[in-house]
Amino acid sequence: MQNSFSVRLVVVSNRLPVSLARDDKGWTVKAGAGGLVTALAPVLMNRGGLWIGWAGAAADADLKKLLGDFSQDAGYDLHPVFLSQEEIGDYYHGFSNEIIWPLFHDFQARCNFKPAYWRSYLDVNLRFAEVTARHSRDSDYIWVHDYHLMHLAFMLRNMGVERNCGFFLHIPFPSPDIFLKLPWRDKIIRALLEYDLVGFQTHRDRRNFVECMEALVPDARHSGRGNIVSISWKNRTIRAGSFPISIDFNSFASMAAAKDVVKSAEEIREALRHRKIILGVDRLDYTKGIPERLESIRQLFLSYPDLCEKLTFVQIAVPSREVIPEYLALKTEIEQLVGEINGQFTRPGWIPIHYQYRSLPRRELVAYYRAADMALVTPLRDGMNLVAKEYCAANVTQSGMLFLSEFAGAAAQLQKVGATLVNPHDVEGVARAIQRGFYLDTRERHSRMAKLRDSIRRNNIFWWVDSFLQAAFARQLDDFPQDTVDFRTSTYE
Structure with missing residues (x-):
């Protein structure tokens, strides 16, 4: 050229x-x-x-x-x-x-x-x-x-x-x-x-x-x-x-509003029987805190059994550095935890954790963002973490909630405008935050997400x-x- x-x-x-x-x-x-x-x-x-x-x-x-x-x-x-x-x-x-x-x-x-x-x-x-x-x-x-x-x-x-x-x-x-x-x-x-x-x-x-x-x-x-x-x-x-x-806010927002994405999001919700969806999306890496996050989900259902069958956690892990033994060991650990927790809590017609180990095309990922009622973004340490911003941009209904690790770079910006900060090492604290978020007033959720989206839109x-x-x-x-x-x-x- x-x-x-x-x-x-x-x-x-x-x-x-x-x-x-x-x-x-x-x-x-x-x-x-x-x-x-x-x-x-x-x-x-x-x-x-x-x-x-x-x-x-x-x-x-x-x-x-x-x-x-x-x-x-x-x-x-x-x-x-x-x-x-x-x-x-x-x-x-x-x-x-x-x-x-x-x-x-x-x-x-x-x-x-x-x-x-x-x-x-x-x-x-x-x-x-x-x-x-x-x-x-x-x-x-x-x-x-x-x-x-x-x-x-x-x-x-x-x-x-x-x-x-x-x-x-x-x-x-x-x-x-x-x-x-x-x-x-x-x-x-x-x-x-x-x-x-x-x-x-x-x-x-x-x-x-x-x-x-x-x-x-x-x-x-x-x-x-x-x-x-x-x-x-x-x-x-x-x-x-x-x-x-940051991200291209308009790109994610417009894609989330597209008819095919809206339809895909509804199909996801239908497949999960319209239960509240908590979403985690991460590249498979030890910095992302996926095992700790799974333990928080276990603690959530132990501490708040009334939420069983009302919530489903979807974890998408994108393959990364598959040739490195350390990452293969992490993948095995995550899969074992998912099996343990599902075995502990599964009931007829309800599986608490849906785990996917694959890369998703952009439109499918945005459909999951749109379908999710909550996003659980809890890295142990992260420079920024754009998943948190992508989720908010795609939440065009402004009804979602963002739970964000205080050790993610995004926390410096988003804690002031509506994100709920959590310590990913504190599994009881994360579980407690999710439980409170589940029962949070609809208007409060809308207000928080509107502020989050406005901040990300301006600082794109x-x-x-x-x-x-x-x-x-x-x-x-x-x-x-x-x-x-x-x-x-x-x-x-």
Whole structure:
């Protein structure tokens, strides 16, 4: 796809927004899934944007044609980074997901601080920097995403490539007592200071970053208050700010109002005999607190037997990292708990827990959001958690309730406007909150959900992008010329 725009936004992330698969007929490419793709694809669309990332394919794939065809449809260019199987093992599965992921989510006991992982992480960050330098130009704005690529700006500067670079961390940033356990803590914190702007999900994350910086980089000084603070270091000014990510509210709301989705939601309710539905939706991961949530449902029916046969809990677990033994063990634990609890409480015509281990198409997921009377979003630790926001956006009848972990980044925003915060470790407390929610006055439920939806509508994905670009480059979305599609009002799937 030819680019005629002089101002371009370049997104760099671990993965391209596509998935490649091979069958008897060869390679095929499909649009990827996940929060980052959902957030940024419409932002780049027909605005001359680039996306750089690992394609997840073997070297024999005809990537030029596959990605070229996708680019024509998507409205932005894709540039792949190639990784070997060893690099995938050490950089991605190793450093990213056996060190940074558990450490930053307060699960330091799960960390594997293997030196080879660190060396591979640096090698891959250099590879990403080389591709970024090759395909970007001086006027571009480089927006790097997440913990896989914390060293990219450092690598660019070492190569003598000057670019305006912003970084956004989608997961939490830990407090000093946790971060300081990282063997490469000094190098990581200094690498992050090579960005012009470092963005976090919450004020707490930004505060943790500043405190870690003060402990490890004594010659760095910060000043300012509010969402963004300034940091002076090595004759440079770096800004650190909190920018809570969000969703395309209108897309979820309009889809939830579509006739086929309304019909699907009614079919779900009919299948569950019009009992009240509590919904959980999560990627299968130990940070999501699914076992603890199931124990809360067990406690709910133990403490409040009058709710038996009146409530049904639906848990959707999206497969993730299936090759890792730890995740297979978690899957087994969840399945055993579901069997135990159903065996304990099931009565003729009523099964308390309906468990699904699969990925759902967007419209089917929204149908579940619409059908659910309550959403139980209880991660043990989460950078933001967009499921909470998606559920509210899809709740067009404004009759639902959101139970949200106080350890999710979304709690900072949504606790003030109607979410019921719970401690996911307190199974009795969660059960008590659900019981109270079940009997909550209809007008009160409506009022809370209306406020939640209004907050998410105002602070949507486009507000998130605008706020980051304004802080990073004094730019807004409208500064990136658009060709033909007004994505602010379009519905995408």
